[in-house]
Amino acid sequence: MTSTGPAWRRRAAAGWPERFEHLTEPPAGVWMWGALDPVLPCVAVVGSRRATAIGLDIASTLGSQLAEAGVQVISGMARGIDAAAHRGALDAGGSTVAVLGCGIDVCYPPEEAALRDGIVENGCLLSEEERRAQPLAFQFPKRNRLIAALAQAVVVVEATERSGALSTARWAADLGREVLAAPGSIRSTRSDGTNRLIRDGARPFLDVSDLFEVVPEMAPSRRVRSKRSLAMPRLDPDLEQLLLRLGPDPVHPDAVGRVLGWTAPEVAARLTALELAGAVMSLPGGLVARRV
Amino acid sequence: MRGLEGIPVTVEADVANGLPHVAIVGMTDRAIQEARERVRAAVRNSGFDFPQRRVTVNLAPAEVPKEGTGFDLAIALAVLRAAGRRLSTRGVAFLGELSLDGRLRPIAGVLPMARCLVAHGVKRLVVAAGNAAEAALVDGLAVYGVEDLHSLVDHLEGEAQLQVAVRSSLPANQGDSGVDLADVRGQAQAKRCLEIAAAGGHNVLMTGPPGSGKTMLAQAFGSLLPDLRWDDALEVAAVYSLRGAFSERADVPLRPPFRAPHHTVSRAGLVGGGSGLAMPGEISLAHRGVLFLDELYEFPRGHLEALRQPLEERAVTVVRARGAVRYPSNFVLLAAANPCPCGHLGDSTGCRCSPRQLAEYATRLSGPIKDRIDVVVSVPRVADRELFDAPAEAPGGEVRARVDAARARQHARASQLNARLSGKAALASCRLAPSTRRILGRSGERLRLSARAYFRVLRVARTIADLAGDDRVGDGAIEEALRYRSEAAT
Numbered sequence: 001m002t003s004t005g006p007a008w009r010r011r012a013a014a015g016w017p018e019r020f021e022h023l024t025e026p027p028a029g030v031w032m033w034g035a036l037d038p039v040l041p042c043v044a045v046v047g048s049r050r051a052t053a054i055g056l057d058i059a060s061t062l063g064s065q066l067a068e069a070g071v072q073v074i075s076g077m078a079r080g081i082d083a084a085a086h087r088g089a090l091d092a093g094g095s096t097v098a099v100l101g102c103g104i105d106v107c108y109p110p111e112e113a114a115l116r117d118g119i120v121e122n123g124c125l126l127s128e129e130e131r132r133a134q135p136l137a138f139q140f141p142k143r144n145r146l147i148a149a150l151a152q153a154v155v156v157v158e159a160t161e162r163s164g165a166l167s168t169a170r171w172a173a174d175l176g177r178e179v180l181a182a183p184g185s186i187r188s189t190r191s192d193g194t195n196r197l198i199r200d201g202a203r204p205f206l207d208v209s210d211l212f213e214v215v216p217e218m219a220p221s222r223r224v225r226s227k228r229s230l231a232m233p234r235l236d237p238d239l240e241q242l243l244l245r246l247g248p249d250p251v252h253p254d255a256v257g258r259v260l261g262w263t264a265p266e267v268a269a270r271l272t273a274l275e276l277a278g279a280v281m282s283l284p285g286g287l288v289a290r291r292v
Numbered sequence: 293m294r295g296l297e298g299i300p301v302t303v304e305a306d307v308a309n310g311l312p313h314v315a316i317v318g319m320t321d322r323a324i325q326e327a328r329e330r331v332r333a334a335v336r337n338s339g340f341d342f343p344q345r346r347v348t349v350n351l352a353p354a355e356v357p358k359e360g361t362g363f364d365l366a367i368a369l370a371v372l373r374a375a376g377r378r379l380s381t382r383g384v385a386f387l388g389e390l391s392l393d394g395r396l397r398p399i400a401g402v403l404p405m406a407r408c409l410v411a412h413g414v415k416r417l418v419v420a421a422g423n424a425a426e427a428a429l430v431d432g433l434a435v436y437g438v439e440d441l442h443s444l445v446d447h448l449e450g451e452a453q454l455q456v457a458v459r460s461s462l463p464a465n466q467g468d469s470g471v472d473l474a475d476v477r478g479q480a481q482a483k484r485c486l487e488i489a490a491a492g493g494h495n496v497l498m499t500g501p502p503g504s505g506k507t508m509l510a511q512a513f514g515s516l517l518p519d520l521r522w523d524d525a526l527e528v529a530a531v532y533s534l535r536g537a538f539s540e541r542a543d544v545p546l547r548p549p550f551r552a553p554h555h556t557v558s559r560a561g562l563v564g565g566g567s568g569l570a571m572p573g574e575i576s577l578a579h580r581g582v583l584f585l586d587e588l589y590e591f592p593r594g595h596l597e598a599l600r601q602p603l604e605e606r607a608v609t610v611v612r613a614r615g616a617v618r619y620p621s622n623f624v625l626l627a628a629a630n631p632c633p634c635g636h637l638g639d640s641t642g643c644r645c646s647p648r649q650l651a652e653y654a655t656r657l658s659g660p661i662k663d664r665i666d667v668v669v670s671v672p673r674v675a676d677r678e679l680f681d682a683p684a685e686a687p688g689g690e691v692r693a694r695v696d697a698a699r700a701r702q703h704a705r706a707s708q709l710n711a712r713l714s715g716k717a718a719l720a721s722c723r724l725a726p727s728t729r730r731i732l733g734r735s736g737e738r739l740r741l742s743a744r745a746y747f748r749v750l751r752v753a754r755t756i757a758d759l760a761g762d763d764r765v766g767d768g769a770i771e772e773a774l775r776y777r778s779e780a781a782t
Contacts, residue, residue, distance in 0.1 A: 050646065111651070252672040253775075254480050264484035265756070269771035276734050276771075285637045286481075286499065286670020 006033040006104045006131065022175050023149050027128040030146075031104040034124035036097055037072055041217040044074040044151035044172070046144075046165040047081025047158040052190055053283045054248060055081055055158035057291075058182060060088030062155065065208040067094020069218045072123070074151045076101065076143060077116070079109050081157045081165070086115055089123075096123040097150065101143040103133035141167050148172035153214045155205050156181045159193030166193050169202065178214040180205035185249055235277070242270050243279055243290065250287035293401060294569060295617040296530055298408040300385065302352045303363060305370035310346030316367070318351030321359040321568075330361075330390045331368045338394035338442040343375040357614060359568065361389035362399045365418070368441060369448070379448040385409050387427075388420040394441040398422035400536030403529055406430045418444060424457035426538050429526060429545070471511040473688035478674040482509055485669040485776055487691050490516035491698035492755030493709035495603070495625040495664055497588065500671030502635045506628035509671065510584045513626055514550040515688055517582070518696050522546075524580050527620065531572050531579055549581035551623075555590040563598045563608055569617055570610035575602050576619040588627040589656045596661050599625070603664045606712075624711075631670070666711060666748045667776045698758040710755045715747035722754050722765035731767055735774055749773045 009016055010029040017036060020026045043066055045059055063085040066073050073089035075082040077098035089096035098119050102108045104127040107116055119125055128146065129139055144164060148154060148171035156179070159165040169179045179202040184191020198204050203214075212218055235243065245256055257267040271288055274280040281291045301318075314328045335342045349367050351358055365388040373379050387405060389397040402423040407430055409417060416434045419427050424437025435457045438444045446452040473483055482498060486509060489496045498506045520528065528549055529541045541549070553562060553574040560566060564573035575583055585591060602608040606622040631637040633653055634644045645653070702709055705721060713721065724732070732749070735741060741749070750765075753773035757765045 252481075252670065254478060254672060257480055258478075264480040265768070265772050268481065268484070268775035269768045272735075272771035272774040275774075276731065276738055278738070285631050286672070 006031045006125070017150060019149050020146070023145060026149075027146070030126055030128045031131060032124055032126050033104055034120045034122075035095075036124040036126070037095055040070060040072040040095065041215045042072045042074050042097070042151045043211060043215060044147050044154040044168065045081070045085035046075055046147065046154065046156055046168045048160060048163050048165065048190065048193075049078050049080040049082075050160075050190075051080035051084070051158050052250075053281070054250070054289060055182075055190065056084040057281070059084035059157045060091070062157070062208060063088025063090075063096070064092035064094075066211075066218075067092035067096070069208070070094075071211075071215065071218055072097060074099065074147055076140075076147055076168075077108075077112060077119070077125075078164075079112075083109075083112055083115060085157075086119060090115075090118045094122070098123070098125050099143055099146045099150065100125060100127040100129070101140040102135035103127060103129045103131045105131045106134060108135040140164055144168040145171040148175055148177060151177060153178040153180060153211060155211070156194050156197060156202070157205075158182065158184065158190055159197075160189055161192040161196065163193045166197070169197055173202075178203065180210060180214070182206075188249075235274075235279075238266075239270055239274055239277075242267075243274060246274075246280060246288065246290040248289055250283045250285075250289045252287055256288075293405060293408070293534070294615065295572075295619055296404045296407075296527070296534070298405055299353070299356065300409055300412050300414060301356075301358060301363070301366075303366040303370045304350050304352065305367070305374040306348045306350075307343045307371075307374045308346045308348070312344045312346070314347045314349070316349045316351070318349075318354040319357045320351060321357070323361050324351070324358060324363055327361065327364045327367050327390075330364055330392060331371065333392040334364070334390035334394045334441055335368055335372065337392060338440065338445070340372060340377075340441075340445070341375070343371070347371055347374070360399065360401070361397075362387045362401070362405070364388060364390040365396060365441070365444075369444075372445065377445070377449070379445065380450070381448060383414070384416045384418060385414045386418045387423070388418070388438070390441065396420035396438050396440055396444075400538075401534045402426050403429060403526070403533035403538060404531075406433055406435070407526070407530060409433065418454075425459075425542070426529075426533060428457045428459045429529065471508055472515060473512045473691055476505055476508055476512055479505060479509065479671060482669050482671045483691075485667050486513045486516060487695060488752060488755050488759065488776075489513070489624060489626070489667055490691075491695045491710075491759050492666075492702070492751065493624055493711035494666035494752060494755065495711070496627065496667045496669065497665045498626075498628045498669055498671050499631045500628075501673050502630060504671045504673045506671050507586060510552070510582075510586070510626050510628060511550070512688065513584075514548065514582055516692055516695055517548045517624075518692070518699060519546040520548055520580055528580050531576050531619065534572055535577065537577075547581075549578055550584065551575075551578040551581065552584040552586060555585070555587050555592075557591075557595070559592075559595050559598055562595055563602065563621075564610040564617070564619055565612065568612060568614045570612045570619075572619045573608075573610075575599070575608060575621040575623060578623040579620045580622055581624070583623040583625050585625070585627045588629040589653065593656065593658070597658060600660050600664075603661075625665070627665070628671075663744050663748075666752050669776055694759055697761070698755065701758045701761070702755075710751045710758070713751055713754070715743075715750070718747055718750040718754060722750055722757075723763065724765055724770075728765065728767050728770055731770055735770075739774065739777070741777070745777055749777055752776060 009032050059081045063073050067089040073096040075085045086096045107113050144167045154172040156165050172179050181194035181197040181202045182205045253267050332342050366386040398420040403426050406427040410433050418436045421437035421439050427435040436454045437457045447454045525545045532538050532541045551574045562573050564570045602621040608621045609618045632645045633649050637643040753765045753769040756769040
């Protein structure tokens with residue numbers, strides 16, 4: 001059973017998350033709604049609000065994989081990467097904690113009401129603001145320090161140079177938490193922030209197995225899917241050839257057709273065949289990318 | 293006239309003793325009341341006497357509202373006859389506006405009127421010389437083009453003969469709208485989609501960043517459509533004639549019309565409207581042709597909702613103060629839109645829209661309209677290098693030949709285009725093999741197709757197979773059609 005409503009938890013009271021004590025200035029108390037498991041390992045998954053489809057896919061997959069490995073997924077319930085990570089964890093039947101930048105009674109972003117209910121049911125909402133505090137810009141960096149404190153490791157999935165996720169990464173580094181960042185193309189502005197983190201010493205995040213070392217409690221034996229398990233059944237040679245030309249970066253079908261010297265109908269039909277086989281995904285703007 | 297339908301009006305006049313006065317009765321509008329002055333001056337200036345007595349003109353049937361200046365000529369002749377001139381007007385219809393000096397002016401709507409007259413058994417028609425070519429398009433009608441009232445009276449008194457206007461031969465090579473498909477570089481997928489749309493009559497949405505060539509593709513689309521049949525061409529010209537825009541069709545009567553209203557168009561301008569009885573709007577001017585809506589999302593939502601009935605019924609009923617009018621509106625909808633408010637989603641320059649803007653943008657098109665768009669294709673920006681170095685493109689003529697052949701197959705099978713097939717008929721006509729059905733079943737789960745989307749895919753796949761000349765819809769056609777489903781691109 002979860003609690004019936006938000007409850008104020010004073011510092012050092014029973015159920016106070018001990019990890020907050022790692023902060024030089026821990027909050028005097030926090031509003032909590034739901035159940036925060038004190039034993040389960042915690043990993044934060046954060047990133048841009050304006051995420052690419054691929055970023056969202058990575059975040060929700062990671063959320064699910066962490067949940068399956070018995071890890072509590074921490075994030076900020078913002079649009080984009082944060083919401084995708086929470087959702088992934090809930091989809092896999094796991095527990096997830098959302099640290100809010102607004103008051104605990106405020107649903108922000110408003111369209112995530114259903115997600116919010118899901119988190120209360122299978123995890124916990126947490127906020128140090130007044131109950132009805134509106135989401136104001138200066139509250140978010142403060143919130144980020146709580147995310148960093150709660151987690152043993154922080155994975156930044158996608159972040160531009162000015163993303164708030166980088167502030168979470170800085171807090172995490174200051175607190176001695178491991179920071180991982182998913183690398184992106186060096187041409188993509190959407191991955192500027194994560195690429196810089198890697199340059200500045202963050203671990204590259206390629207796969208959920210990169211977390212095993214950091215979070216030893218994670219059980220690699222438990223249904224953690226690796227890339228290999230997505231291997232295709234044998235494809236016909238044309239599809240094989242098409243798949244070789246596709247990477248995780250979105251491309252337009254016309255460009256693929258030009259490289260392969262195929263007509264538009266051929267490209268279209270074969271792309272659908274690959275999509276049905278789960279090897280390719282369609283993205284906004286009519287682009288396609290290989291699913292990894 | 294009421295829409296494209298009308299009834300012949302008999303004009304009768306009586307001259308009686310009394311103070312000089314002219315009364316025109318029979319549910320007339322202002323233009324007809326003013327005919328009094330025009331007719332009086334025209335009769336006098338043509339060298340005839342206008343009776344200086346009490347003149348009553350009746351337009352029968354008297355209970356039907358009438359409008360326009362086309363009755364001037366008939367009123368003048370009725371008055372002259374009543375005043376004692378022996379004019380043989382039996383079995384002849386007259387249409388035309390008089391100028392004060394007695395010359396005859398062309399009027400709007402002569403073509404649909406001529407069609408109605410023929411339907412009511414009239415064999416001879418007199419119109420202004422400027423309307424003669426238009427009226428002569430109708431079969432079974434001897435048309436006389438007349439310069440002025442005087443020469444017409446001479447003819448009717450048997451003193452001179454007028455020439456019957458003959459239908460001018462059709463201008464050769466009506467082929468294109470100026471843009472050939474081969475003029476568009478790259479855009480293989482978009483061109484393919486237009487070919488499919490032209491063959492099956494499917495509605496298309498093109499999305500792409502500004503400057504990627506959507507407008508040019510749309511213009512080229514017009515040149516892919518086959519010529520109209522004569523009857524259809526006449527129907528199209530009749531709609532134009534009502535709007536007084538017959539001259540736009542005069543040179544290219546057989547080419548399907550291409551209308552591209554700007555998004556600031558009023559709703560009445562788009563679907564039809566006006567005071568009294570509604571005039572045809574852009575969607576009816578696009579009848580049997582193409583309605584191109586550029587910047588689709590900039591059109592007010594109400595406008596797009598108003599397209600539902602026309603898209604469904606291929607005709608539109610517009611109700612105005614003086615009654616309901618039905619106009620045909622059987623068009624292919626070709627729409628273009630930016631993929632997002634800033635226009636750069638999926639483009640290398642990157643999109644600057646907030647998630648909320650994107651979500652809001654996606655909902656601007658209501659479900660019922662989306663449901664009627666069979667093909668969605670993205671039009672990427674083409675690199676400069678490609679614009680200049682690309683290999684020569686297939687000429688539009690080749691594509692048009694394929695389109696013609698595919699249309700012939702559809703008519704032989706169902707006597708209608710694939711886009712108009714009901715879901716059940718589409719499924720039956722596809723004759724899917726069990727393995728192909730399995731692909732479709734799998735796509736339903738994996739791509740989350742709705743039932744409507746499923747039938748859209750079938751219709752498009754049917755057209756793809758028709759283009760290839762196949763009786764059965766195979767795996768390839770289904771797979772290709774799935775790629776153009778709306779869910780993939782938006």
